[in-house]
Amino acid sequence: MNVTTETLSALSGGMLIGLAASLLILLLGRVAGISGIVSFLWQRKKGDIAWRVAFISGMLAAPMVYAWFTVPPKVEVQASWPVVLLAGVLVGWGTRYGAGCTSGHGVCGLARLSLRSLVAVAAFMGAGFITVALIRHGVGL
Amino acid sequence: MKTVLAFIVGLIFGIGLLISGMANPAKVLNFLDLFGSWNPSLIFVMIGAISVSSIGFFWAQKKGETLWHTPLYLPQRRDIDRPLIIGSVVFGIGWGLAGFCPGPALVAVGMGVEKAWAFVAAMLLGMAWFERKNS
Numbered sequence: 001m002n003v004t005t006e007t008l009s010a011l012s013g014g015m016l017i018g019l020a021a022s023l024l025i026l027l028l029g030r031v032a033g034i035s036g037i038v039s040f041l042w043q044r045k046k047g048d049i050a051w052r053v054a055f056i057s058g059m060l061a062a063p064m065v066y067a068w069f070t071v072p073p074k075v076e077v078q079a080s081w082p083v084v085l086l087a088g089v090l091v092g093w094g095t096r097y098g099a100g101c102t103s104g105h106g107v108c109g110l111a112r113l114s115l116r117s118l119v120a121v122a123a124f125m126g127a128g129f130i131t132v133a134l135i136r137h138g139v140g141l
Numbered sequence: 142m143k144t145v146l147a148f149i150v151g152l153i154f155g156i157g158l159l160i161s162g163m164a165n166p167a168k169v170l171n172f173l174d175l176f177g178s179w180n181p182s183l184i185f186v187m188i189g190a191i192s193v194s195s196i197g198f199f200w201a202q203k204k205g206e207t208l209w210h211t212p213l214y215l216p217q218r219r220d221i222d223r224p225l226i227i228g229s230v231v232f233g234i235g236w237g238l239a240g241f242c243p244g245p246a247l248v249a250v251g252m253g254v255e256k257a258w259a260f261v262a263a264m265l266l267g268m269a270w271f272e273r274k275n276s
Contacts, residue, residue, distance in 0.1 A: 006162070010182040013161025014189025020154035021190070022197020027146050029206070029213040032154065032194075034243040041265065042272040051147040058151020059244065060251035065152060066159050073159060075249050076167035077256040079239040088260040090235030091242060092267020096275075098228020099216070102242045103154075105229070106187060111194040112202070112215070119221050120229040127233025132173040135237070 021107050024055075033104020034059075035095030098124070155248045161186040164248045166240025173237055 021032040028051055030037075040052050063072050079087060095101040098120055100109060105124075109117020158164045163186055171180035201213055236242050241249070241260050249257030 006182055007185050010161050010185035011189040013157045013159070013163070014186035014191075015193045016153055016157030016160060017186070018157075018190040018193025018195075018197070020150050020157060021194040022200075023146075023150045023153070025197050025201045025213065026208050027150070028143060029201075029211055031215065032150075034247065035268075038243055038247075038265075039268045039272075042269045050144045054144040054147035055151035055154075056247060058148040058153075059155035059158075059247045061148075062152050062155025062159060062248055063164075063252040066156055072252060073162060073165055074167075075165050075252055075254050075257070077239065077241075077249075077254065078167055078170065079256070081256065081259065084239050084241075084256045084260050085263045087235040087239035087241065088246075088263025089267035089270070090231050090238070091246075091260075092235075092264035092269075093271050094228045094230070094232030094235055094267070095243065096228065096268050096271035097224050098230075098232055099218070099225060100229075101232060101244075102236075103244050107190045107194050108198065109216075110187075111191050111198045114216075114219075116216075116219060116221055116225060120225055123226050123229035124233030124236060127230040128173045128237040129175050131234045131237025132170055133176055136174055137176050 017103070017107060018111075021103070021111070025108075031104060031108045033100050033108060035091075035101040036099075036104055039096055094124075154244065155251065157190075158245055158248050161189075164245045164252075166245070166249075169240040169242075169245070170237070173240075 024030050024032045037052050037055055040049060066072055100120055105117040105120040110121065162168045162182055168180065168182065171178050172183040206213060239260060243264065246257050246260050250261055
């Protein structure tokens with residue numbers, strides 16, 4: 001894939017994500033923050049579950065629907081199993097403690113001009129950059 | 142009705158992730174690899190996403206309610222505190238380790254990627270741990 005098609009795919013895919021976030025707030029009044037939507041499983045609030053299960057189901061069904069039209073992209077997980085598990089725990093805890101993730105703070109928070117989200121995005125981006133720099137160019141993991 | 146809509150919106154979100162390339166951890170890690178095989182695609186994903194989501198949020202916040210007059214559930218906090226920063230840093234470390242954040246991980250689960258299942262299971266554990274300590 002050349003640079004132009006890749007950039008166009010990134011932009012158009014991003015715009016679809018933005019469309020989904022717009023629809024979720026305009027139609028259901030909810031922020032499309034995936035960590036928040038998923039974390040309900042551990043919260044004890046009743047009556048708030050159906051739309052979350054439906055939304056997550058839609059995401060899970062996306063690759064299948066996508067495959068009706070075109071070849072799905074490769075998903076390459078380079079990290080080892082122990083690292084994947086550690087990463088999962090850190091992402092799970094961190095998104096709750098930090099009150100959001102790339103969709104919640106990034107796509108939605110920044111769209112709302114939230115300074116809180118700007119700080120969060122800077123923090124997780126920075127941590128992401130440094131982590132990859134250390135793994136790929138510093139410590140060998 | 143609301144449930145069907147939520148499903149469709151989730152589908153659109155997931156398809157967006159797939160088209161954007163962000164469902165592939167290798168691509169995400171290349172974006173995060175500033176000193177190596179840097180691939181800036183994620184910037185364009187964010188630009189595309191925020192340019193559209195800001196329209197939706199502007200409209201919704203202006204109305205103060207949804208298109209059919211039901212409430213908006215918007216985060217109210219404006220303060221910047223240590224948990225925000227610490228949590229985000231920890232999340233960023235996890236993201237940089239495996240190249241997965243919650244959304245793409247779910248889509249990868251939908252593709253049957255075994256490590257994605259493991260990631261999501263661990264993520265749920267991490268979230269459960271937070272809930273236990275904080276409620």
